[in-house]
Amino acid sequence: MPELPEVEAARRRIERGALNRTIEAVTYGDDITHMDLPDRAALDRFTGTQFSTATRHGKFIFAGTQGGPWMMIHLGMAGSIRVMDADEVDADYIRLTVAFEGGTRLTFRDPRKFGEIVVVEDVEDYVAERGLGPDALTIGDNAFADVIGGTRGAVKSALLAQSKLAGVGNLWADESLYRAGILPDARACDLEAGRIGQLHGVVGDTLKAVVDTDAVYSKLPADWLIHRRDEGADCGICDGAIAKTKVGGRTSYFCPDHQTGA
DNA sequence: TTTACTGTTAGGAC
DNA sequence: TGTCCTAACAGTAA
Numbered sequence: 001m002p003e004l005p006e007v008e009a010a011r012r013r014i015e016r017g018a019l020n021r022t023i024e025a026v027t028y029g030d031d032i033t034h035m036d037l038p039d040r041a042a043l044d045r046f047t048g049t050q051f052s053t054a055t056r057h058g059k060f061i062f063a064g065t066q067g068g069p070w071m072m073i074h075l076g077m078a079g080s081i082r083v084m085d086a087d088e089v090d091a092d093y094i095r096l097t098v099a100f101e102g103g104t105r106l107t108f109r110d111p112r113k114f115g116e117i118v119v120v121e122d123v124e125d126y127v128a129e130r131g132l133g134p135d136a137l138t139i140g141d142n143a144f145a146d147v148i149g150g151t152r153g154a155v156k157s158a159l160l161a162q163s164k165l166a167g168v169g170n171l172w173a174d175e176s177l178y179r180a181g182i183l184p185d186a187r188a189c190d191l192e193a194g195r196i197g198q199l200h201g202v203v204g205d206t207l208k209a210v211v212d213t214d215a216v217y218s219k220l221p222a223d224w225l226i227h228r229r230d231e232g233a234d235c236g237i238c239d240g241a242i243a244k245t246k247v248g249g250r251t252s253y254f255c256p257d258h259q260t261g262a
Numbered sequence: 263t264t265t266a267c268t269g270t271t272a273g274g275a276c
Numbered sequence: 277t278g279t280c281c282t283a284a285c286a287g288t289a290a
Binding site: 034077078093111112113114151152153154157161248249 | 279280281282283286287288
Binding site: 002003006059074075076077078112114115116160162169170171172250251 | 266267268269270
């Protein structure tokens with residue numbers, strides 16, 4: 001269930017458990033038909049090397065070797081990453097395994113097969129190639145105002161556009177708008193400058209708070225939307241009730257009472 | 263059995 | 277030319 005905070009949590013697991021270990025083999029799991037994965041030769045470049053760093057841009061993870069290629073991992077709609085000890089048993093739907101000397105292994109699990117792995121020479125070039133906007137955790141006030149405030153369509157669609165702002169997905173876009181008091185289908189360019197600035201603050205705070213819990217939703221504050229994504233549920237902020245709609249084709253939950261469009 | 267889904271992107275509409 | 281929207285991808289789970 002990966003958006004920026006979940007991806008960041010995965011990156012940290014790699015950082016904690018998979019760096020500076022010699023790679024023995026990279027192997028495919030069962031049933032990788034229809035998946036976007038590197039060919040054998042590209043994967044074999046990692047054998048005998050070590051990951052020395054793990055970085056992230058938006059929802060993309062990059063595990064890098066010293067002076068060599070990077071392994072880009074995108075979790076898609078349902079992917080996850082675990083670093084396993086030798087005695088732990090694989091779950092179902094493992095699509096790729098990086099085995100390290102000593103038995104530790106990094107597993108990429110992806111039931112829905114929407115994930116992707118690419119062997120990358122240069123992270124900055126790759127981010128530019130994919131057309132990703134600035135990362136949602138580090139974008140500055142002015143850039144956020146330009147990129148989101150200048151959009152004529154729905155503000156939620158702007159937050160979701162990875163080419164404008166990388167990392168925000170459906171859940172945390174809804175959460176940020178709920179906490180900022182802005183309707184998801186408000187036209188971004190109709191919002192006052194002050195509200196765009198405020199939204200920037202709330203998006204950052206929201207993502208950071210989720211990152212701080214390692215993306216464990218039960219640890220998030222009780223008044224958040226994440227605990228009440230249900231039509232008719234009580235709003236955690238006012239006396240209203242949660243409503244459901246579609247914005248840009250994506251299911252959206254919001255409170256029609258305290259969220260407004262100007 | 264039917265329906266919805268937390269991401270991305272190609273293609274078409276405006 | 278650019279911006280925006282929809283449908284499709286593949287598989288699971290409610």
